[in-house]
Amino acid sequence: MIYIRNLTKVYHSASGNVRALEDVNLNIEKGDIFGIIGLSGAGKSTLLRCINMLEKPTSGSIEIDGVEMTRLSPSELKEMRKKIGMIFQHFNLLSSRTVRGNVAFPLEIAGLNKRAIDKKVENLLELVGLSDKADNYPSQLSGGQKQRVGIARALANDPKVLLCDEPTSALDPETTLSILNLLKDINRELGITIVLITHEMNVIKQICNKVAVIEKSRVVEQGPLIEVFKKPQTETARNFLKSVTLSEIPKELKDKIENLSHEHLEGKIIKIAFFGEITTEPVISSIIRKFDVDTNILYGNIDHIQGMPYGTLIVELRGKNGETDAALKYLKDLGLDVEVIENV
Amino acid sequence: MSETINLLLVGTWQTIYMVVVSTLIATIFGVPLGVLLMVTDKEQILHNEPLNKILGTIVNIFRSVPFVILLIVLIPFTRLLVGKAIGTTAAIVPLSVAAIPFMGRLTETALREVDRGVIEAAQSMGASPFQIITKVLIPEALPSIAAGITITTINLVGYSAMAGVIGGGGLGDLAVRYGYQRFMLDIMLYTVAILVAMVQLIQFLGDILVKHLSRNR
Numbered sequence: 390m391i392y393i394r395n396l397t398k399v400y401h402s403a404s405g406n407v408r409a410l411e412d413v414n415l416n417i418e419k420g421d422i423f424g425i426i427g428l429s430g431a432g433k434s435t436l437l438r439c440i441n442m443l444e445k446p447t448s449g450s451i452e453i454d455g456v457e458m459t460r461l462s463p464s465e466l467k468e469m470r471k472k473i474g475m476i477f478q479h480f481n482l483l484s485s486r487t488v489r490g491n492v493a494f495p496l497e498i499a500g501l502n503k504r505a506i507d508k509k510v511e512n513l514l515e516l517v518g519l520s521d522k523a524d525n526y527p528s529q530l531s532g533g534q535k536q537r538v539g540i541a542r543a544l545a546n547d548p549k550v551l552l553c554d555e556p557t558s559a560l561d562p563e564t565t566l567s568i569l570n571l572l573k574d575i576n577r578e579l580g581i582t583i584v585l586i587t588h589e590m591n592v593i594k595q596i597c598n599k600v601a602v603i604e605k606s607r608v609v610e611q612g613p614l615i616e617v618f619k620k621p622q623t624e625t626a627r628n629f630l631k632s633v634t635l636s637e638i639p640k641e642l643k644d645k646i647e648n649l650s651h652e653h654l655e656g657k658i659i660k661i662a663f664f665g666e667i668t669t670e671p672v673i674s675s676i677i678r679k680f681d682v683d684t685n686i687l688y689g690n691i692d693h694i695q696g697m698p699y700g701t702l703i704v705e706l707r708g709k710n711g712e713t714d715a716a717l718k719y720l721k722d723l724g725l726d727v728e729v730i731e732n733v
Numbered sequence: 734m735s736e737t738i739n740l741l742l743v744g745t746w747q748t749i750y751m752v753v754v755s756t757l758i759a760t761i762f763g764v765p766l767g768v769l770l771m772v773t774d775k776e777q778i779l780h781n782e783p784l785n786k787i788l789g790t791i792v793n794i795f796r797s798v799p800f801v802i803l804l805i806v807l808i809p810f811t812r813l814l815v816g817k818a819i820g821t822t823a824a825i826v827p828l829s830v831a832a833i834p835f836m837g838r839l840t841e842t843a844l845r846e847v848d849r850g851v852i853e854a855a856q857s858m859g860a861s862p863f864q865i866i867t868k869v870l871i872p873e874a875l876p877s878i879a880a881g882i883t884i885t886t887i888n889l890v891g892y893s894a895m896a897g898v899i900g901g902g903g904l905g906d907l908a909v910r911y912g913y914q915r916f917m918l919d920i921m922l923y924t925v926a927i928l929v930a931m932v933q934l935i936q937f938l939g940d941i942l943v944k945h946l947s948r949n950r
Contacts, residue, residue: 441857470859481854484950485872494868495858526949546858 390582391417391440391550396449398435409435411606413449417599422576422583424597424614426590426629432606433586437552440584441473442466454549471499474543474581478555480535482527488514488538489523495545513541517571533564540571544579551575553585557592569595590629594618594694602626618694619664633692642688642703656707658687659717662726664699672723673704680716682708703730741923744907747821748931751893751903755825756886759832763885764878766792766833767840768866778852778862792834800892803827804899811899824901828892832885839881843874876947883939887932894928904928 398410409432417423427433438444440451442458451458453473461469482491492513496506514520517537527535536556543551553572557565573596576583587593593600593614601611604625610617621627661672673684684704691700706713720727766788772778773785798806804827811826812818847870855869871878894905904924912921 443853443856467859467861470857473857475854475857477850477854479848479850481848481850483851483869483873485875494855497868498855498858498860498864528950542854542858552857 390419390421390454391415391584392450392452393417393436393440394450394452396436396439396451397447398432398439398444399447408606410439410446413603413608415601415608415611417582417584419582420576420580421599422573422585422597424593424600425584425586425603426588426593426600427586427603427625428588431603433588433603434554436603437554437584437586440550440552441470441475471495471546472548473550473552474546474548475552476536476539476543476554476556478558480527480532480539480559482535482538482542484527487524487526488519488530491527491538492541492545495542499546509545510541513544516544517541531564532560533568536560536564536568537571540568540575544575544581548581551581551583553583555587556585558587558589565592566595572596590633593629594633598695602629614694615664615697618699645687656705657713657717658703658705658730659720660728660730661702661704661720662700662728663702664726665697667724669698670723672720672725673702676706676716676719679719680708681712682706682716737920737923740907740911740920741904741927744902744904744924745927745931747896747902747906748890748893748904748928751821751824751828751896751901752886752889755828755832755889755893756882758825758829759836759885759889760882762829763833763836764840764871766837767842767844767878768870770837770841771844771870772862772866778856778865792837795830795834796838800827800831801895801898803831804895808899819900821896821901821903824893824896824899824903827899828889828896831892832889835888836881836885839884840874840878843877843881844870846877847873876943876950879943879946880939883935883943886935886939890928890932890935 393413393415396410396413397408400407400409413436415423425433425436435444439446440453440458442451442461446459449459453469456469458466458469483494486494489510492510493506496509501509510523511520514523517540519534519537519541522530522534527538530538539556551572556572557568560568569592572583572585575581576596583596585592585597597614599612600614600617601608602617602623602625603609604623609623610621610626617626618630621630663672673686676682677684684706686702686704688703689700691698693699706716708716717727717729770785770788770792773781773788775782775785795803804824807827807830808818810830811823814826815823817823851869851873852865855865860868893901893903894908896903897906897909904927908921908924911917912924
């Protein structure tokens with residue numbers, strides 16, 4: 390659907406050249422909700438704007454639906470942009486127009502007649518749940534409502550692609566969730582491919598099926614979300630994951646482990662990270678039954694991404710004569726990610 | 734007394750005539766000039782360095798010439814345009830010429846206030862530069878443009894006081910010729926009072942207009 394090849398963007402300024410994007414390659418397939426995550430200044434905003442040519446790439450190619458974007462004439466580009474919706478962090482609505490007028494705007498630009506516009510606007514407002522606000526002005530709406538108007542406006546010309554520029558960064562957590570759910574519905578029901586940039590792993594976790602991590606102008610990691618969650622390859626990816634998983638042991642727990650390790654001379658404290666179906670297996674009770682060990686669960690959490698459970702468990706194992714080692718091996722053989730964090 | 738009233742009525746009418754017509758002309762030419770100044774600037778939708786520089790320079794030249802001098806320098810141009818160089822109608826030419834660049838700069842400033850993100854959103858929808866100007870820039874900046882027209886109108890009331898130099902008449906001329914040169918203090922006071930009232934009224938109406946345009950925003 391969207392293939393980005395060797396994309397480079399250099400800004401020329403008086404103080405020298407700034408390389409905003411460096412040899413970026415991405416494959417975004419039809420129906421994807423593709424998340425691009427990076428810290429501010431990493432280049433994600435430039436990357437998103439290169440997709441619809443709001444920023445002209447310095448070199449490289451961007452192919453959307455078989456059309457090479459970098460070679461379009463200005464009028465061809467205008468036509469193509471009508472098929473690529475875009476929503477923004479700060480909504481960018483026209484303050485001089487009502488909700489209805491804002492949603493009608495792209496249709497007026499596309500040259501539809503008034504009756505067709507009215508009908509379309511009604512449907513779009515219904516889709517985003519704002520039919521009762523049609524005659525309000527943006528200043529009279531909440532942030533979430535404004536973003537809904539933005540989404541309705543972006544969908545007006547039946548785009549194949551929806552570009553989302555930090556769509557929830559100006560919203561509170563609850564509103565964020567409702568907007569993300571709306572985007573998910575749009576993706577599923579209208580089959581629109583979504584490309585979303587954000588600095589919040591939580592947003593990626595909620596809706597994306599694929600993710601690319603961008604750092605210092607380069608894409609350092611990309612793949613299906615679950616793969617990246619399971620085995621992050623880069624420090625940047627791990628740092629982003631920290632915000633949504635427990636890979637750091639809380640300080641209180643660390644202190645507790647310190648104390649425990651002094652009390653019991655034959656224990657091991659292990660961290661088990663699990664992912665997928667194994668989460669539902671009774672692994673703890675089976676090691677108790679199979680080996681001569683006692684277990685003490687110190688900490689645990691479980692969360693879901695894309696309906697798949699994942700979590701961390703910190704367990705103290707106590708046993709005699711290699712029984713703990715045998716239990717550890719058993720857990721590893723089950724495919725669990727086991728790590729001894731305090732060897733006593 | 735009735736002669737005084739008559740003088741004041743004629744003077745007031747001449748001032749209103751000069752100010753209203755030149756405000757209209759200044760708006761008709763100044764707003765598009767302001768649009769051009771804004772859209773041709775760096776990083777704007779129709780960036781055109783040479784055109785922007787040329788327009789900017791011309792605007793600055795006209796804005797730096799004192800109005801009294803502009804009145805005289807423009808006499809041949811005025812004659813060409815309205816067939817005569819003196820009189821109230823003739824005074825409208827230099828008044829407009831002075832007000833157009835002023836209105837242009839005010840419009841340019843008003844358009845710069847429009848959120849870049851909104852322009853970007855319109856571009857992302859495939860809007861042409863012309864559509865962006867007519868459907869985004871001007872509607873979004875309309876309250877500020879209206880405020881600019883108010884300022885221009887009040888400025889023109891001030892400029893019109895100098896129209897007497899080319900026989901344009903008006904309240905300012907009345908104050909100079911009767912109030913100052915003939916020591917008719919009452920005429921001086923009346924004209925000043927009328928001018929003050931006029932400016933207050935323009936500002937009041939302008940504020941109402943701006944408020945009306947920016948309601949709901």
